[in-house]
Every structure is written in C-alpha cells, then in structure tokens.
Amino acid sequence: MRLYDSAMAPNPRRVRIFLAEKGITLPLVAMDIGKAENRQPPFLAKNPLGGLPVLELDDGTCIAESVAICRYFEETQPQPPLLGTSATDRALVEMWQRRIELELFRFVTGCFQNTHKFFAGRIPQVPEYGEVCRNAARARLAWLDGELSSRPFVAGERYTIADITALCAIDFGRVSDIRIAPEQKHLQRWYDAVSSRPSAKA
Ligand SMILES: N[C@@H](CCC(=O)N[C@@H](CS)C(=O)NCC(=O)O)C(=O)O
Numbered sequence: 001m002r003l004y005d006s007a008m009a010p011n012p013r014r015v016r017i018f019l020a021e022k023g024i025t026l027p028l029v030a031m032d033i034g035k036a037e038n039r040q041p042p043f044l045a046k047n048p049l050g051g052l053p054v055l056e057l058d059d060g061t062c063i064a065e066s067v068a069i070c071r072y073f074e075e076t077q078p079q080p081p082l083l084g085t086s087a088t089d090r091a092l093v094e095m096w097q098r099r100i101e102l103e104l105f106r107f108v109t110g111c112f113q114n115t116h117k118f119f120a121g122r123i124p125q126v127p128e129y130g131e132v133c134r135n136a137a138r139a140r141l142a143w144l145d146g147e148l149s150s151r152p153f154v155a156g157e158r159y160t161i162a163d164i165t166a167l168c169a170i171d172f173g174r175v176s177d178i179r180i181a182p183e184q185k186h187l188q189r190w191y192d193a194v195s196s197r198p199s200a201k202a
Contacts, residue, residue, distance in 0.1 A: 002027040003069075004046065004054040009033060010109065010172040011066045012053040013202065017164045018070045020199035022077050036122075067097065070161055082161050089156070096155040096162035104144065105169040107137035111176040137178045141170070145184035152190070159194065167194050 003019075005012045005028040019026070031037045031052055039050045046062040047054045055063040055072065063069050074083045084090030113119050114130030144166065148154070154162040170180065170191060180187050194200065 001058050002029050002056050004029045004031055004038075004043065004052055004056065006031050006033050006038075006052045009052055010105070010168040011051070013171075014066045014161075014164050014168050015053050015055075015069050016202035017168070017199045018082060018161065019073065020202040021080065021082060021159075021164075021197075022073060024073060024077060034118075067101075067161070082159070082164070084155075084160065085158075093155045093160045093162060096160070097165055100144075100154060100162050100165045100169065104137060104140040105165055107133040107140065108169045108173040108176065108178055111137060111178065112172070115176065134176060134178060137169075137173060137176075138181075141178070141180060141184060141187060145180075145187040148186040148190045152193070154190070159197075163190075163194050167191070167200065171195075 003012075003015065003026055005016070007030065016028075031043065033052070037043065038047075038052055043054075044050055046056060047064040049064065051064060053064075053066060053069060055069045057063070063072055071083065074081070084093035110133035111130045113123060114125045114133065115127055119125055144154070151157065153159050154166050170178075173179065180191060
C-alpha cells in the first residue's frame with residue numbers, strides 16, 4: 001500500500017493529518033506538481049483526473065478523493081474515530097465536513113488557482129473570480145468564528161475530519177492573504193488548539 005502525495009498541496013495534507021491522528025504510517029510517493037508529474041500517463045493510469053492524493057492498495061486498487069481515502073482508513077482502523085461515533089454523530093460530522101469543503105476549502109483553492117502565478121499557463125485563470133473566492137473565503141471565516149463560539153470543535157465536542165479540512169484550508173489560505181482576523185477570537189482559539197496537535201506537522 002502507498003500514498004501518492006504532494007508536500008505543498010492541501011488535499012494530500014488532509015490525508016496525512018488523518019493518518020497521523022490514527023497513528024498509521026505507510027510509504028509516501030512524492031509527486032512533483034510543479035513539474036506536472038501527476039499529469040503524465042503513469043499517474044493518470046492511477047487517477048485519470050490527475051489529482052492528488054491517491055491511495056494505491058496492495059492489489060492495485062487506486063482510491064482517489066481525500067475523504068474516500070480517509071473513509072478507507074476509518075473502516076480498517078476505527079480508533080480514534082474521526083468520522084463520527086453514532087448515526088447522528090456521523091451525519092453531523094458529514095454535514096460539517098461537507099460544509100467546510102464546499103463553503104471554505106473550495107473558495108480558498110479557487111482563489112489560489114485563479115490568482116496565483118503558480119497556475120498561470122496551467123489552467124485558464126479568471127482573476128475576477130479569484131477575488132470573488134477570496135472575499136467568500138474571508139466571509140466564511142467570520143461565519144466559522146460564530147459557529148465556534150458555542151463548541152470546541154467544528155462538528156461538536158470531538159476533533160474530527162471537519163477540523164482537519166478547516167485547518168488545511170486556513171493554512172493554505174495564507175498564501176492568498178486569507179487569514180483569521182484579530183477579532184475572530186473563537187476561530188483563533190480553535191486554530192491554536194488544532195494546530196498544536198502533533199498531527200498538524202504532517
Ligand atoms: N477532490 C480531490 C481534489 C484533488 C486535487 O485537486 N488535488 C490537488 C492538490 S490539493 C492537485 O492534485 N493539484 C494539481 C493538479 O491538479 O494538477 C480530493 O479531495 O482529493
């Protein structure tokens with residue numbers, strides 16, 4: 001089993017943090033996104049969409065999509081649970097994971113892809129849309145600050161995959177000047193807590 005990885009990209013980091021929380025180690029295959037290694041035929045045979053990360057099982061099965069990879073490891077090693085513990089809890093974790101992905105992570109990466117020189121010439125950039133994404137991401141940080149005024153973690157009392165997705169979005173946002181504002185005390189308290197966990201170094 002091996003994980004096709006990129007040290008600089010936020011989606012692979014979500015999986016590395018998830019694995020670190022579970023104490024799982026496995027071989028990482030470093031892919032160079034800058035040199036478009038993930039867009040060459042050998043990798044496209046594993047994931048025709050070219051995205052990282054990809055988990056390759058010993059029987060050759062390739063699993064793409066970060067949350068799908070995390071779900072595989074939640075099934076094979078349930079402790080500690082990161083995707084919820086009961087029917088209600090699992091649904092709430094899924095709700096928050098989806099919300100953070102769709103309402104924050106998507107805008108953070110959308111801003112980067114449409115405004116940063118790294119993507120110039122790689123994809124058709126629409127800078128105006130990048131600004132829309134930057135403003136949307138900043139607005140979502142204010143929303144998340146309000147949500148975190150009433151509970152310790154994004155999905156409730158326990159650290160979950162929703163916290164991992166939010167942490168990776170916020171850290172990746174820095175390069176696009178998407179940051180926690182000084183008045184967002186609840187969000188900062190949460191950020192300090194989750195980023196001081198050893199897994200955050202993954
Ligand atoms: N929906 C996928 C997104 C995969 C993705 O777009 N990964 C980015 C890195 S964060 C990537 O591979 N970018 C380089 C490229 O698309 O060429 C997931 O959840 O894993």
